[in-house]
Amino acid sequence: MNIQINLGGCAMKYDVEAVRRQFPAMERKINGYPAAYLDGPGGTQVPQRVIDKVVDYLTWHNCNIHGVFATSVETDNMLLETRKAFADFFGCAWEEVSFGANSTTINFNLGNAIARDLKPGDEVVITDIDHECNRGPWEMMEERGVIVHNVKVDLEKCIIDMEDFKSKLNDKTKVVAFNYASNGVGTVSDVKKMVALAHEVGAITVVDAVHYALHGSIDVKDLDTDFLFCSAYKFFGPHIGVLYSKKERLEALRTIKVREQDDWAPYKFETGTLNHEGIAGAAEAIEFIASIGETYGSGFEKELEGLSGRRRNVAAGMLAIEAYDQPITEHFIDELEKISGVKIYGPPKGHPRTSTVSFTMNNKSPKEVAEYLAERGIFVWDGDFYASKLVRVLGLRESGGLVRVGLAPYNTMEEIDRTLDAIRELAAK
């Protein structure tokens, strides 16, 4: 099915079938039903070109770094080229891109490094809407006498309480950590404003863009954040994590590393041998997004003003993906609201959000809902997805958390209608 994308007065058709053809996993059937991958917030499917890139690396270039022979030189080049691809993804210099195992490991390493320069009585600020990945490393600092403040969430709207946020900042605040978008309920926060407020008191900002990265173009220079991380497996790539660090911040940081490791950005953040095949695949995931942008970029001339090359195509790709996803999301929310016994958790209409929708049903637990859908070939997550604090403050921990439906650019309106039909059936039971 083709959905009309309308933006800036320019209309074009998003050819979802052409996108789907690139993902071998779309061929799967479960109990005779075509698999509907609405589990994207936990990790997306992977296009053939990414799979080919991983295989190509392992087949022809597999090696460690800094040797003088072909495979090693190629590996060094591949790592540099992938840093450049992520520089276009983030809008930064390649020297500001470091690789790691995953976002959680990256953030623990970052937290441990920052903690070396903190003293008892210093303060850090985290939020109730965050994934444990951007809470755990900072909460652990309590052991060192650091005071940890939790910013409240407006429970009706599932958005950060900005007055509470401001009230937690003072001249003792050393680190402020928050997400760009909530993997629990899809809320996109005003991160630019939050970074600016944190900088007013001289704090370091750490933005978790893991959920957001599939849903919008990232511009770290515009955000002005000190650090930002994401995970390639959330946007068509293999399981690796990537860190953006403002160069001068990383240069000043006493990172956790072996003595022999280079002591400058971006290498000083990296420990041991990296996941080379995963990194090779991640570069191709960015090329995949850029290819969507190349196809649909002409619809976004105004938004893309001043951008060129792959950076422009990546930004265009993200705009096209969201322009496709958002009307389907709205349709899903509108229809879901009509089903009796369903309660949706997330930001109010008009507030920035990703195409991730979470809800509960009053006659079935989230696990029962997910199981019912799974039998029909519809993959959705249930639980707290490590947005554990949010689920707890929403009072949903004991009842099994939330059901989470997440759209990726290979999902269709038909899949959402199938999902709605199944939820209606279940509600009537």
Ligand SMILES: Cc1ncc(COP(=O)(O)O)c(C=O)c1O
């Ligand atoms: C918002 C958010 N932050 C952090 C993470 C953790 O990422 P990783 O699995 O790469 O450690 C996730 C994973 O679901 C996430 O959704």
